[in-house]
Amino acid sequence: MSGRRVLVTGAGRGIGAATAAALAQPGGVVVVNYRSDDEAAAAACARVAGAGARAVPAKADVTDLAAVDSLFETVSREAGGLDVLVLNAGVPYRYERLGKLAPAEFETQWRVLAYSAFLCLRRALPLFPKGGGDVVFILSSVTAGAPPAYMAGYVSAKYALWGLARGLAAESGAKGPRVHCVAPGMTETAFLKDFPRPIVDAAREAQGGKLLTPDEVAAMVVNALTSPAEPA
Ligand SMILES: NC(=O)c1ccc[n+]([C@@H]2O[C@H](COP(=O)([O-])OP(=O)(O)OC[C@H]3O[C@@H](n4cnc5c(N)ncnc54)[C@H](OP(=O)(O)O)[C@@H]3O)[C@@H](O)[C@H]2O)c1
Structure with a gap:
């Protein structure tokens, strides 16, 4: 992977930060x-630099068309181009019955997980080398x-993201870019902060006690x- 040019969305912390470091060569x-946490992003950039790559911090809300253009x-x-795009940005989910789910929460999940991926892809595709490039979609075990x-708001947005991945794979074929989907189980990050403890404990048990x-998800990528x- 030497010399690869990589963009990871939502790489300030958690899975994105670990993936950025793992892809740094x-x-x-x-x-x-x-999106907002400058301090966390500086730490993520330091990990990338520690692995020998040049780290470029890029504060941008990926749900915003103009911000994605920038x-x-x-x-x-x-x-000067792009070899790997990792579509990872996500926001913590407010665990709720569908009938009580706030429209704003539903819209946020769809915008951050799915719409942002579309906005990024339309700008990334022309930057990939002819016949090459890789796009990694961070899905979920859900x-x-x-x-x-x-979790219907989150689940439905992840299915939309998966649909985007399959649509891209269908049209790119052998011409590239290659399309990859990674669907991790529950991972210890800030994403879990609003999850009820019993749910986290049940997932831990289902995942063999941990x-x-x-870093383990980054290794999957x-x-x-x-x-x-x-x-x-
Ligand atoms: N944790 C899990 O159990 C788990 C399991 C399966 C899949 N996933 C998926 O893995 C991905 C990363 O999750 P995580 O657990 O690492 O989450 P996290 O710790 O909450 O980190 C999310 C990152 O996304 C950034 N972000 C949020 N909204 C953004 C926006 N509009 N524009 C740009 N960046 C934005 C945040 O930036 P700021 O901090 O600067 O706001 C942060 O760097 C998500 O897609 C999630 O659905 C997570």
Whole structure:
């Protein structure tokens, strides 16, 4: 992966920060996108730099069309193109019955998880090398099997993201970019802060007594990027 040019959305902390560090290689450039937390993003950039890549912090709300345009101007200027896009941005979910779910919460999940991915893809596709490039969609174990109750806003947005991945795979085919989906189980990050403890405990038990770490999910991303292609 030496010299690769990478953009990870939502890379200020958690899974995104770990993935940015895992994809950093000497000679490469990693653009670390985040929304608000400058301090966390500086720490994420330090991890990237520690792995030998040039870290470019890029504060941008990926649900905002103009902000995404500006983010990709940064990518073009600082990296001169793009080899790997990781669509990771997410916000904590307010665990709630569908009948009580606030419309604003539902809209936020769809905007941050799915609409943002579309906005980023439309700017990223022209930057990939001809016939190449990789896009990693961070899905969730909620899309791999029966989904949990009380998470319909999140689950539906992740399915929309999965649909975007499959649509992209169908149209890119052998022309590239390659499309990868990573669907982690429950992972120890700030994302879980509003989750009821019994739910977290049940997930821990179902996962063999432990939550995943962000570094373990980052290793899954690296594994996906280095695995042979499979049909969509
Ligand atoms: N944790 C889990 O159990 C788990 C399991 C499966 C899948 N996932 C998925 O993994 C991804 C990352 O989750 P995480 O647990 O690492 O979450 P996290 O710790 O809450 O980190 C989320 C990151 O996304 C950024 N972000 C949020 N909204 C953004 C926006 N509009 N524009 C740009 N950046 C934005 C945040 O930036 P600021 O901090 O600067 O606001 C932060 O850096 C999400 O897609 C999530 O659905 C998580």
